[in-house]
Amino acid sequence: MVAAAIGNRSLYSPHGETDLVTTVTMNGALSFDGIGMTFPDGTEALRDISFSIDKGEFITVVGPSGCGKSTLLRIASGLLEPTAGSVEVDRDRLGYVFQDATLLPWRTVRQNVELLAELHGFESNERRRLSTAAIDLVGLQGFENHYPKSLSGGMRMRTSLARTLTLKPPVFLFDEPFGAVDEITREHLNEETQRLFQSEGFAGLFITHSIGEAVFMSTKVLVMSARPGRIIAGFDVPFSYPRQPQLRFDPEFALLSGEVSLALRGTS
Amino acid sequence: MTTIPDVARPASADVDGQTGSPAADVSLEADALVHAPGPPPGDSRSKSLVRAAFPPLVLGSALIGLWYLISYVVLDPGRRFLLQPPHRVLEVGFLEWANFSRILEALWNSTQVALIGLGIAISIGLFLATMMSQAKMVERAVFPFAVTLQAIPILAIVPMIGFWFGYGTTARVIVCIIISLFPIIMNTLFGLQSAERGMHDLFTLHRASRLTRLRKLMFPAALPAVFAGLRISAGLSVIGAIVGDFFFGQGEAGIGQLLRRYASQLDGEALLTSVIMSSALGVVVFWTFGWIQKLVIGKWHETEVLG
Numbered sequence: 001m002v003a004a005a006i007g008n009r010s011l012y013s014p015h016g017e018t019d020l021v022t023t024v025t026m027n028g029a030l031s032f033d034g035i036g037m038t039f040p041d042g043t044e045a046l047r048d049i050s051f052s053i054d055k056g057e058f059i060t061v062v063g064p065s066g067c068g069k070s071t072l073l074r075i076a077s078g079l080l081e082p083t084a085g086s087v088e089v090d091r092d093r094l095g096y097v098f099q100d101a102t103l104l105p106w107r108t109v110r111q112n113v114e115l116l117a118e119l120h121g122f123e124s125n126e127r128r129r130l131s132t133a134a135i136d137l138v139g140l141q142g143f144e145n146h147y148p149k150s151l152s153g154g155m156r157m158r159t160s161l162a163r164t165l166t167l168k169p170p171v172f173l174f175d176e177p178f179g180a181v182d183e184i185t186r187e188h189l190n191e192e193t194q195r196l197f198q199s200e201g202f203a204g205l206f207i208t209h210s211i212g213e214a215v216f217m218s219t220k221v222l223v224m225s226a227r228p229g230r231i232i233a234g235f236d237v238p239f240s241y242p243r244q245p246q247l248r249f250d251p252e253f254a255l256l257s258g259e260v261s262l263a264l265r266g267t268s
Numbered sequence: 269m270t271t272i273p274d275v276a277r278p279a280s281a282d283v284d285g286q287t288g289s290p291a292a293d294v295s296l297e298a299d300a301l302v303h304a305p306g307p308p309p310g311d312s313r314s315k316s317l318v319r320a321a322f323p324p325l326v327l328g329s330a331l332i333g334l335w336y337l338i339s340y341v342v343l344d345p346g347r348r349f350l351l352q353p354p355h356r357v358l359e360v361g362f363l364e365w366a367n368f369s370r371i372l373e374a375l376w377n378s379t380q381v382a383l384i385g386l387g388i389a390i391s392i393g394l395f396l397a398t399m400m401s402q403a404k405m406v407e408r409a410v411f412p413f414a415v416t417l418q419a420i421p422i423l424a425i426v427p428m429i430g431f432w433f434g435y436g437t438t439a440r441v442i443v444c445i446i447i448s449l450f451p452i453i454m455n456t457l458f459g460l461q462s463a464e465r466g467m468h469d470l471f472t473l474h475r476a477s478r479l480t481r482l483r484k485l486m487f488p489a490a491l492p493a494v495f496a497g498l499r500i501s502a503g504l505s506v507i508g509a510i511v512g513d514f515f516f517g518q519g520e521a522g523i524g525q526l527l528r529r530y531a532s533q534l535d536g537e538a539l540l541t542s543v544i545m546s547s548a549l550g551v552v553v554f555w556t557f558g559w560i561q562k563l564v565i566g567k568w569h570e571t572e573v574l575g
Contacts, residue, residue: 077473078473079469079472079473094473096470096473098466098469098470099466100464100466102464102466102467102469102470104467104484104485104488104489105568105569106488106489106491106568107568115484116474119471119474119475119476119480119484120474147567147568148568149568149569149570
């Protein structure tokens with residue numbers, strides 16, 4: 001199946017395909033080494049996943065739904081123990097943005113943003129400072145005292161981002177965070193995420209099934225197969241940061257997206 | 269860092285379906301009775317108030333009409349004592365101070381019993397539910413007994429309660445506790461278990477202790493359900509106080525004793541007044557808890573306050 005996908009792509013491949021083997025280095029900010037995951041009911045979700053993410057890298061994993069992408073993040077964060085292989089990452093200040101904003105509805109935006117700092121035992125002055133900075137970063141000034149129920153989906157996601165940013169995580173995991181917002185909002189959030197990636201300098205691992213989103217934000221796109229999930233293709237994204245919204249209309253962008261799409265079609 | 273102006277875009281407002289109607293953001297202040305599609309935002313509040321008050325007023329008037337019909341048409345004068353007409357009840361029951369003050373005093377005694385019983389039931393219920401949420405074993409152990417407690421017909425054990433605890437205030441309070449405990453346990457437990465998995469993951473990721481998780485996640489998440497349980501239990505505890513009082517004659521007489529006396533004296537006006545006042549007490553208690561609920565969680569929770 002891999003060979004077929006590569007064959008298709010080589011017809012009009014302006015970008016060199018990432019050599020999958022060289023991505024397996026064990027000194028990154030986050031490294032997966034031979035990860036396999038078989039659930040107790042016998043479902044094999046992941047098979048032999050190996051890659052690593054260095055500081056300054058933003059890797060997006062795209063794959064068909066149900067291919068185990070989210071499982072990979074749960075393993076990276078330690079919420080789930082893999083049945084094979086190992087993960088190397090500093091879990092002390094791991095950033096994790098969930099599919100839902102997972103805001104506590106009884107807390108205001110500011111109180112939600114301060115939650116993690118609170119759980120990590122920061123003093124209230126320090127929490128205040130961190131939350132103010134994070135709220136500024138995601139552009140939620142003026143909404144500090146709003147409760148989640150009065151926020152739009154996009155604003156809830158921003159609050160969730162700000163909450164994670166307070167810890168200044170060296171590694172940022174994104175579990176399809178913008179899947180539930182509308183297209184325009186998603187594009188705005190993509191632009192902001194890549195801006196944050198640039199200004200905060202974290203290593204990013206982003207899970208999505210949207211190819212446009214993947215190509216727009218990442219330094220590298222990995223394609224995962226249907227269950228059991230394996231990495232079957234990888235693409236370096238050559239565009240420089242900061243990336244402008246118009247990039248989406250660039251022929252090169254379209255071409256690269258097409259290649260990823262082809263690789264993805266080969267998976268199902 | 270520039271502010272991206274998508275924040276106020278209406279297109280993104282409906283995403284989670286949480287702000288369904290244009291009036292949803294103000295629905296907290298608007299009467300929740302007019303909930304569904306709601307009046308357009310420009311429509312005046314008084315108009316919606318009229319729309320909400322009109323149907324019950326019509327039905328109420330019809331019921332009073334029916335009452336008159338039974339008193340004057342169905343019942344011949346010799347049997348009219350069975351259902352005195354509304355204005356007689358008003359004159360004799362409510363406006364004769366000797367009667368009304370006695371009813372109020374009895375009602376107050378029963379209210380105190382109900383509140384004490386409810387208070388104890390809340391403490392026991394919250395404690396048990398918290399324990400059940402913390403250990404599956406406790407939940408498995410307590411659950412069948414909680415259900416059994418609920419299934420016992422209260423009248424069946426009232427004689428036993430009198431037998432064991434005497435026929436005074438203690439026995440009355442115990443009836444209240446038994447009758448109002450179950451909804452508190454069940455709703456609190458349900459509420460404590462209602463926090464989403466993602467939120468639990470968040471607390472797990474950041475290594476929150478069991479106590480922190482309970483305090484900052486599970487308790488606040490449980491509040492809406494706890495209040496729903498409280499409102500049911502508050503009403504039940506009033507019933508418990510009246511039922512208990514009906515059977516236990518010692519100590520300060522409550523409204524149950526009074527009901528029994530008026531019934532045996534065929535005092536229809538006073539009897540009906542007592543019944544109306546007992547119902548009013550139930551409604552006031554229900555409302556009070558609804559009001560406290562709104563005060564405590566109304567800011568963040570879409571509370572539906574009926575009645």
